[in-house]
Amino acid sequence: MHPYQESVGTCNACGSNQQRVRHHMPAGFYAHHAYTTYPWDGAQQASLTIVQCVDCGLIFQNPRFKAEQLGLLYTDRVEEHIDKEKEVSRHKFKPLLDLIQQHVKSAEASPVSMDIGTRYGLLPEVLRRMGFDAHGIEYNPLCVDVAARSGFVNVHQGTVDNLHAVMNQIGKERIQLVTMTDVIEHLLDPMADLRALSMFQQAGDHMVIQTVDAGSWGYRLFGKWWYHLHAQHTYYFDETMLRRYFHELGYDITAVLKVRRMNNLTILGKVWREFKQHQRDRIRLNSGAEQAKKKWFAEGRPTLFDIITVVARKRS
Numbered sequence: 643m644h645p646y647q648e649s650v651g652t653c654n655a656c657g658s659n660q661q662r663v664r665h666h667m668p669a670g671f672y673a674h675h676a677y678t679t680y681p682w683d684g685a686q687q688a689s690l691t692i693v694q695c696v697d698c699g700l701i702f703q704n705p706r707f708k709a710e711q712l713g714l715l716y717t718d719r720v721e722e723h724i725d726k727e728k729e730v731s732r733h734k735f736k737p738l739l740d741l742i743q744q745h746v747k748s749a750e751a752s753p754v755s756m757d758i759g760t761r762y763g764l765l766p767e768v769l770r771r772m773g774f775d776a777h778g779i780e781y782n783p784l785c786v787d788v789a790a791r792s793g794f795v796n797v798h799q800g801t802v803d804n805l806h807a808v809m810n811q812i813g814k815e816r817i818q819l820v821t822m823t824d825v826i827e828h829l830l831d832p833m834a835d836l837r838a839l840s841m842f843q844q845a846g847d848h849m850v851i852q853t854v855d856a857g858s859w860g861y862r863l864f865g866k867w868w869y870h871l872h873a874q875h876t877y878y879f880d881e882t883m884l885r886r887y888f889h890e891l892g893y894d895i896t897a898v899l900k901v902r903r904m905n906n907l908t909i910l911g912k913v914w915r916e917f918k919q920h921q922r923d924r925i926r927l928n929s930g931a932e933q934a935k936k937k938w939f940a941e942g943r944p945t946l947f948d949i950i951t952v953v954a955r956k957r958s
């Protein structure tokens with residue numbers, strides 16, 4: 643094991659310590675002289691192993707980077723200024739917003755929403771325009787500063803661990819709608835975070851969670867080469883696991899949105915050709931035969947836009 647990695651003892655969903663290895667990529671799977679790799683292994687030549695709980699089926703990374711070393715995996719650039727109206731006009735949340743409009747009903751005039759890992763607060767900004775008293779929490783203080791400078795309101799610095807402080811600060815006790823887009827797969831203890839959030843919800847309140855779909859055609863077809871397998875992603879959920887997870891928390895899944903199979907099929911040919919090229923390139927570049935400009939490790943790694951979004955409703 644790499645010194646920056648540690649073993650995950652038990653399953654986050656069921657507590658079992660029985661796991662089997664699904665994929666193992668040895669250190670140097672993408673050679674550093676040939677590839678830029680930081681979300682893959684933190685540029686540390688660490689191995690990546692994806693396991694599955696024998697008892698409940700949860701898929702996760704084990705070992706994984708220690709919390710204090712996670713910064714190595716998150717080196718993306720922060721914008722200096724965001725053109726708020728431009729971003730609002732070209733956001734990609736339409737399917738998510740349609741889902742919320744159809745399935746999230748609230749008796750209150752302006753229900754509180756809280757977006758976890760909100761980055762610059764774009765989703766809360768859009769939800770505000772739909773009538774929510776919308777807030778977001780973002781871990782990276784640089785993003786929070788940029789959000790404030792760019793006119794986004796209610797972007798609070800912190801994590802779910804700071805939730806009590808944030809709720810005190812905004813003078814609210816209840817969150818009618820929790821949103822997480824592309825966040826749950828990065829968490830170190832998603833069950834604990836969801837549980838902490840659920841403490842601020844009442845019967846009939848909702849969580850809307852969007853994540854990469856481990857039950858997708860993309861993952862089934864491409865296995866260890868799937869675009870979304872890398873060190874930033876600690877947990878991989880499918881519909882069955884999300885239903886189990888939320889049942890455990892006292893919620894029912896009331897709606898599920900996935901990419902339609904037709905949409906997958908139309909791009910499959912192109913994705914397949916790029917993928918085969920990617921495999922050939924990796925052998926050639928890893929061998930050191932060619933000292934070209936470094937490639938991005940994920941270039942040509944296949945995805946069929948394998949995303950799942952669920953609406954979970956708290957039981958009475």
Ligand SMILES: [Zn+2]
Pocket residue numbers: 653654655656657658695696697698699700
């Ligand atoms: Zn389990």
